[in-house]
Amino acid sequence: MKQRIAIIAGVIVLVGLSAAGALAWMNRAEPFNDRDVSFASNMVPHHVGALEMAEVILAKEGIPAEVQDLAARIEAAQQPEINQMNDWLKAWGTPSMAGGHGGHSMMMSGMMSETDMMALEDAQGIEAARLFLEGMIVHHKGAVEMAQVEVDGGKFPEAVALARAIIEQQTNEIAEMEVLLANL
Template identity: 50%
Template sequence: MRAFTNRTARKFALVGAVAATGLLLSACGTDDAMSGMDHSGTSAPATATATTPGAAAEAAAPGAFNDADVMFAQMMIPHHEQALEMAKLADGRAEDAEVKELVAAVERAQDPEIAKMRAWLKGWGKPESAGHGSGSGHGMSGMMSEQDMKDLAAAQGKDFDRTFAELMIAHHDGAVAMAKDEQKNGRNATAKKLADDVVRTQSEEIAALRKILDRL
C-alpha cells in the first residue's frame, strides 16, 4: 500500500511539473509575442513624438511673439526676394570683381533667411503676406520699382555695376530700417536675432558698395 502511494505521489508530482513547465513556456511565449507587438507598434510614434516638438519649435521660432515679429517676417520675405532678383541679374552683366563677390554674399545670406521666416510664419499660424503696401506707415522702404528693375536688367558691364551698387544701397537701407524696427518693437528672440544679423551684415555691405561707387 505504501509503495502504491509513493508511486502515485511521484506520478502526480511529475504531471504537475510538466504542466507547470508547459504553463511557464506558454507564458514566456505570450510575453515575447506581446513584447514584439509593443515595439513594432510604438517605435514609430515614439520617434515622431521625439522629433516633432523640436521641429515645431524651430519652425515657430520658439518663445512668445507679437505683431511686430509677424510683420517683420511678412515684409522682409518679399524684400529679400527682390534682392535675390537683383543679384540674379548680375549673371552675365556684372564686370567688377567686388560687385560679383557681394552678389554671391547676398545670395548666400538671404535665401536661407527667407526659408527661416517662412517657417516661422507657418509655425505661428500666420499668412506669408498680409498685404502691407509700400505706401503705408510700415511699408517696405527701399523696394525697387518695376522701372528700376528694367533699368538694371538693361545695363551692362561698368554701367551695371554702378546701377546695381546705387540700387542695392537704397535696398539695403530699407532692410536695415525694418530690422531696426524689429529690434525695437519685436518680442521673439529668434526674430530679433535675425534682425541683428540683417543690421550688421547689410550695413557692412552698404559701406562696401559705397566704396565701389567711389572708384567706378
C-alpha cells in the same frame, strides 16, 4: 465634522489652484507679437527683391569681380533667412510671403521700382554694376530700417536676433558698396 472641513478646505485649495492656473494660462506670454509677424511678413518679399537684383547682376558679363562677389554673398545670406522667416510665419499660422519687385512690395522701403529694375536688366558692364550698387544701397538701408523696428519692439528672440544680424551685416555691406561705387 473634521472630514467636512477637510473636504471644504480641499475644494477651496483646488478651486484656488484652478483659478491661479487659469489666470496664468490667460496671462501667458505669447512667444511672438505683431511686430515679429510684420517683420517676417515684410522682410521675406524685401529679401526676395534683393535676390532678384543679385540674380540679374550675376547673369551679366563685364561686371567687376568684386560686385559679382558681393551679389553672390547677398544671395547666399538672404535665401536661408527667407526660409527661416517663412518657417516662423508657418508656425505662427500666418501665410508666407513671396513678393519681390513684381508684387505689391515695391511700396516697402528700399524696393526698386519696376522702371529701375528694367533699367538694371537692360544695362551692361560698369553701368549695370553702378545701377546694382546704387539700388542695393537704398535696398539695404530699407532693410536696416525694417530690422530696427523689429529690434525696438519684437518679442520673438530668434526674430530679434535675426534683425540685429541684418542690421550689422547690411550696414557693413552698405559701406562696402559705397567704396565699390566710388571706385567704378
